Every structure is written in structure tokens, then in C-alpha cells.
Amino acid sequence: MKLAHILAPIPYAELHGSEAIEITALSCDSRQIKPGTLFFALRGTAADGHRFIRQAVQDGAAAVVLEDAACAPADCTWIRVTDGRAAMARMAAAFYGNPTADRPLIGITGTNGKTTTTYLIEAILAAAGLPAAVLGTISYRFGATTIEASRTTPESTELQAAFRQLADAGAQAFVMEVSSHALEQKRADGCHFDVGIFSNLTRDHLDYHGTMEEYLHAKQRLFAELLQPTAAKPSRRAAINMDDSYGARVADTAACPVIGYGIDYPGDVRPVEVAITVNGISGTIRTPAGEFRFASKLLGRFNLSNILAAVAAGVALDLPLTAIKAGIEGHATVPGRLERVGNTFGITCLVDYAHTGDALYNVLATLKEIATGRLITVFGCGGDRDPGKRPIMGKIAAEMSDLAIATSDNPRTEDPLAILAQVKEGITPLGIREYTPEELTARPALDEKGFVMLENRRAAIRLATRLARPGDILLLAGKGHEDYQIIGTTKHHFDDREEAAAAFGEKTA
Numbered sequence: 001m002k003l004a005h006i007l008a009p010i011p012y013a014e015l016h017g018s019e020a021i022e023i024t025a026l027s028c029d030s031r032q033i034k035p036g037t038l039f040f041a042l043r044g045t046a047a048d049g050h051r052f053i054r055q056a057v058q059d060g061a062a063a064v065v066l067e068d069a070a071c072a073p074a075d076c077t078w079i080r081v082t083d084g085r086a087a088m089a090r091m092a093a094a095f096y097g098n099p100t101a102d103r104p105l106i107g108i109t110g111t112n113g114k115t116t117t118t119y120l121i122e123a124i125l126a127a128a129g130l131p132a133a134v135l136g137t138i139s140y141r142f143g144a145t146t147i148e149a150s151r152t153t154p155e156s157t158e159l160q161a162a163f164r165q166l167a168d169a170g171a172q173a174f175v176m177e178v179s180s181h182a183l184e185q186k187r188a189d190g191c192h193f194d195v196g197i198f199s200n201l202t203r204d205h206l207d208y209h210g211t212m213e214e215y216l217h218a219k220q221r222l223f224a225e226l227l228q229p230t231a232a233k234p235s236r237r238a239a240i241n242m243d244d245s246y247g248a249r250v251a252d253t254a255a256c257p258v259i260g261y262g263i264d265y266p267g268d269v270r271p272v273e274v275a276i277t278v279n280g281i282s283g284t285i286r287t288p289a290g291e292f293r294f295a296s297k298l299l300g301r302f303n304l305s306n307i308l309a310a311v312a313a314g315v316a317l318d319l320p321l322t323a324i325k326a327g328i329e330g331h332a333t334v335p336g337r338l339e340r341v342g343n344t345f346g347i348t349c350l351v352d353y354a355h356t357g358d359a360l361y362n363v364l365a366t367l368k369e370i371a372t373g374r375l376i377t378v379f380g381c382g383g384d385r386d387p388g389k390r391p392i393m394g395k396i397a398a399e400m401s402d403l404a405i406a407t408s409d410n411p412r413t414e415d416p417l418a419i420l421a422q423v424k425e426g427i428t429p430l431g432i433r434e435y436t437p438e439e440l441t442a443r444p445a446l447d448e449k450g451f452v453m454l455e456n457r458r459a460a461i462r463l464a465t466r467l468a469r470p471g472d473i474l475l476l477a478g479k480g481h482e483d484y485q486i487i488g489t490t491k492h493h494f495d496d497r498e499e500a501a502a503a504f505g506e507k508t509a
């Protein structure tokens with residue numbers, strides 16, 4: 001494709017060289033340059049891409065997009081822009097033929113509930129005759145095509161390439177998670193959204209955003225900037241959870257009409273009567289287009305909020321209520337979200353992705369409501385991620401469980417024992433009894449409320465399955481669908497579901 005075509009949508013400051021050259025690939029990483037690549041020099045937190053321009057040109061870059069003309073190459077076409085990441089996102093969309101301009105695109109942002117809600121919306125769209133691709137934490141997929149997810153929302157070049165591939169595979173709509181990192185880094189700036197959803201905002205990622213205000217500002221970009229009406233998509237909508245304390249502030253900044261939803265907030269989309277039981281959620285939901293009765297197998301109040309978000313998106317797209325109802329009712333479970341691990345011991349073993357204080361609180365509150373026996377929780381906190389959430393998660397897990405086993409999540413480059421020490425800071429003030437793994441192994445009948453620290457996750461899962469008795473609920477939290485554990489910079493195969501199944505295989509009674 002000619003550079004001129006890729007440049008057409010962006011207001012650039014300066015161009016040196018020829019717009020007529022052919023571009024065959026896009027990259028912001030000098031280590032991935034093939035001849036014909038358009039290289040974007042981006043300023044990052046660890047490095048400045050401008051330093052790698054010479055290397056990129058040596059390796060065959062056809063042109064360079066940069067912010068600082070002082071770093072411009074003498075022997076290659078270059079384009080100066082004021083915002084490299086924003087330019088890259090729009091140029092990537094142009095390069096891949098703007099796949100989201102002529103298909104519905106629904107984006108969801110918020111601390112928790114994004115993945116679950118994308119699966120619900122996928123089911124609604126399917127019922128409405130619009131087979132949709134889903135892009136998020138688990139994968140980027142449509143039908144038989146699955147692209148491994150590098151991140152929840154990948155870099156704009158990777159994102160637009162995925163849209164293209166999934167559209168070519170037959171996707172007629174897109175549903176995607178939009179992370180706060182992505183909004184801050186403008187990875188989604190080349191996307192043409194029809195509907196944006198705000199699920200909630202609770203503590204996470206403060207290592208990156210610094211403060212809750214900055215975290216909120218990142219989320220607000222979706223509504224204030226990326227949902228502005230355009231010629232391609234003149235009537236856009238926002239669906240906002242007004243139960244959340246930040247909902248009103250997100251709604252205030254929206255550049256398009258807002259549909260407010262909430263369990264408690266008397267908004268446009270709300271339940272008029274609802275029952276949340278061990279079997280799921282049922283009731284009646286009221287929308288501006290009318291009411292309908294529904295029954296879902298999803299568990300817990302937080303999933304009612306996710307259902308309302310999906311219904312609000314369906315209403316925003318003017319889909320028939322029959323399709324919205326059919327989607328909600330037909331939706332199966334989401335991998336790694338309260339996913340059951342079968343066993344012959346009468347133990348309810350659930351693998352869940354709760355990796356924030358709020359998610360852990362919600363999932364434990366839900367399980368406590370339905371528990372008839374004890375609640376045993378295996379959990380940990382990821383390394384190289386917000387350390388502030390560690391004592392909070394420790395406190396919630398220990399307070400709400402009969403036995404909490406604190407272990408490693410993905411330690412990444414941090415010392416797992418140092419992470420656990422921070423988790424323990426939140427538990428110690430509770431005055432709950434600490435057991436050693438050896439003591440519990442020797443005397444499994446001990447059941448005074450307590451906690452254990454056990455770094456090795458496999459050993460922690462084994463201990464938990466050994467201690468669990470018929471009627472108990474065993475929650476393995478934090479890693480959900482992940483089939484790996486990152487220790488240092490190495491990704492080892494590790495899957496909580498497989499680990500639990502193997503541990504049950506060894507359990508004698």
C-alpha cells in the first residue's frame with residue numbers, strides 16, 4: 001500500500017521524502033523490522049523509540065514516523081507528527097482497510113466484568129443474526145479462527161490486523177475489551193465504536209496510572225473522545241453503570257447519548273424484580289424498548305450487573321428484545337470465570353479470575369451466600385503489578401474464607417516471598433490463626449478459621465484439595481483461563497483447572 005494512502009487520515013506536521021513509496025508492514029519495535037516496514041518511533045516508559053531509528057532504517061524500514069525531527073534519518077522518508085501513538089493507531093486502521101468503520105463495534109472498559117460482558121454481548125449479537133468476533137483477555141477470535149491474545153487490548157497495529165483477519169473470516173460485528181492502558185496509550189484510537197460501555201472503577205493498576213483520578217481519566221477517553229459522532233458512525237451510544245460511584249462522572253463527559261443501567265440506580269435499563277440463587281439469576285428487566293423475563297445460569301449479583309451492561313448494549317444497537325433475551329439465556333460460562341472443576345468428592349471447586357480486591361470481595365460474597373460447608377480460597381497477587389492491592393486482597397481473602405491459602409500468582413520479575421509478605425500485611429491485623437502447611441497436612445481435620453502461606457501454587461492447590469471435604473466450596477482465584485505461570489521472564493505451562501483435576505485424581509478421601 002502507498003504511504004500516501006496510510007497518511008491520508010492523519011494531520012501530520014512535516015513530510016520529507018516521497019509519499020509514493022510502498023509500505024508492506026507497520027511496527028513500533030525496531031527488533032521486528034522487515035524491508036518495507038513503516039517504523040513508528042514512540043517514547044515509552046523504559047526506552048525512547050527515536051534511539052532505534054538508525055537500526056530500523058539499516059534493517060530495511062521504508063519510512064519512519066517520529067515526533068522529534070532532530071532524530072530524523074538523512075537517507076529515508078520520514079513524517080513528523082505531534083502524537084506518535086495516536087498517529088500510529090489511525091494509520092494502522094487505514095493500512096488494514098478500516099475494518100471497524102462498516103461493522104458494529106462495541107467496546108467495554110472498567111476494572112472488572114469486561115471479559116464476561118463481551119461473551120454475553122457476543123451471544124446477543126449471534127441471536128440477532130450478527131455473528132461477532134470477540135477480542136479481549138482470553139483471545140481474539142471468531143468461529144474457528146483464534147489469535148492468541150498478547151494483551152487484553154493489544155498495540156494498535158496488532159489490533160487492526162486482528163480486526164482485518166477476523167472480518168475476513170466472516171465476522172459481521174466486533175465486541176472488544178478496552179483496557180485503561182490501551183486508552184492511555186491510544187491503542188484503540190483507530191477504532192470506530194458504535195457503543196462504549198463503562199462497567200465499574202475500583203482499585204487496580206495504580207502502579208501505572210498513579211492515582212484513581214488518572215485511572216478514571218484514562219477510562220473517560222473512550223466516552224469523551226472515541227465516541228464522538230463521525231460521518232462513518234453518526235449515532236453512537238454509551239452504556240454506563242450508574243450504580244458505580246464513578247458512573248455519573250463518566251456519563252458527564254460522554255460525547256454521545258447515554259443509556260444508564262444499574263441494579264439499584266433507577267436508570268434506563270434495570271431489573272424490576274430479580275432472584276439471585278445458587279442456580280443462577282432470574283427476573284424481569286425493564287428497558288426503554290419494553291420489559292422481558294429472563295433466567296441465566298451465571299452466579300452472583302456482579303453478574304447481574306454484567307447482564308444489564310449487555311442488555312444496555314443490545315438496546316443501544318436497537319436489537320430486538322427477543323434477541324437480547326435469547327442471548328442472555330443461551331450464554332454459557334466464560335472460561336476461567338467461576339468455572340467448575342468436576343470431582344467425585346462433592347466439593348464445589350471453582351476457578352475464577354478475581355485478581356483485584358473488588359473482584360475477590362464480590363466473588364467471595366457470592367460464594368458465602370450459597371455456601372453450605374466451608375469456603376477455602378487459594379489466591380495470590382501478580383508481580384510487576386500494583387503492589388497496593390496486595391494487603392487489600394489478603395485481608396478480603398482471609399476475612400471472608402474459612403481457610404485462605406496465600407500463594408503465588410504470576411510472580412514475574414519480583415520475589416514471590418516479598419509479594420506474599422505484602423499480602424500478609426493485610427492479614428496479620430485480623431488476628432486470624434496462621435497454620436503451617438505441615439501442620440494442616442498432619443492434622444487435616446483442624447478447622448478453626450485461619451490462613452496459610454505457601455509459595456508454590458501447585459502445592460497450594462494440592463493442599464486445598466486434600467483439605468476440602470464434601471459440601472465445601474474451593475475457590476482458586478486470580479489466574480482463571482491462564483494456562484501459564486510467569487516466573488521471572490519465563491512462561492511455564494500451568495493451568496489451575498488441570499492442577500485441580502490432577503490433585504483430585506490423587507485425593508483419597
Ligand SMILES: CC(=O)N[C@H]1[C@@H](OP(=O)(O)OP(=O)(O)OC[C@H]2O[C@@H](n3ccc(=O)[nH]c3=O)[C@H](O)[C@@H]2O)O[C@H](CO)[C@@H](O)[C@@H]1O[C@H](C)C(=O)N[C@@H](C)C(=O)N[C@H](CCC(=O)O)C(=O)O
Pocket residue numbers: 028029030031042043044045046047048049052150151152153154155179180181182208
Ligand atoms: C505498561 C505498558 O503498557 N507498556 C507498554 C508500552 O511500553 P513502554 O512505553 O514502556 O515501551 P518501552 O519499552 O519504553 O519502549 C518504547 C518504544 O521503543 C520501542 N523499542 C524498544 C526497545 C528496542 O530495542 N527497540 C524499540 O523499538 C518499543 O517497541 C516501544 O515502541 O508500550 C509498548 C509498545 O506498545 C507495550 O508493549 C508495553 O506493554 C507492556 C508489554 C505491558 O505489559 N502492558 C500491560 C501492563 C498492559 O498493557 N496491560 C493492559 C491491561 C490489562 C488489564 O486490564 O488488567 C492490557 O491491555 O493487557
Ligand SMILES: Nc1ncnc2c1ncn2[C@@H]1O[C@H](COP(=O)(O)OP(=O)(O)OP(=O)(O)O)[C@@H](O)[C@H]1O
Pocket residue numbers: 110111112113114115116117137152177199200302303305306336337338352353354355358359360362363480
Ligand atoms: N461486574 C463485576 N464487578 C465486580 N467483579 C466482577 C464483575 N464481573 C466479574 N467480576 C469478577 O472479576 C473477575 C474478572 O472478571 P472479567 O474477566 O469479566 O473482568 P475483566 O474486566 O475482563 O478483567 P481483566 O481486566 O483482567 O481483563 C471475575 O472472575 C469475577 O470474580
Ligand SMILES: N[C@H](CCC[C@H](N)C(=O)O)C(=O)O
Pocket residue numbers: 137152355381382383385409410478479482
Ligand atoms: N490483565 C491483568 C491480568 C492480571 C492477572 C493476574 N493473574 C496477574 O498476573 O496479576 C494484568 O495484566 O494486570
Ligand SMILES: [Mg+2]
Pocket residue numbers: 114115136137138152177
Ligand atoms: Mg478481561
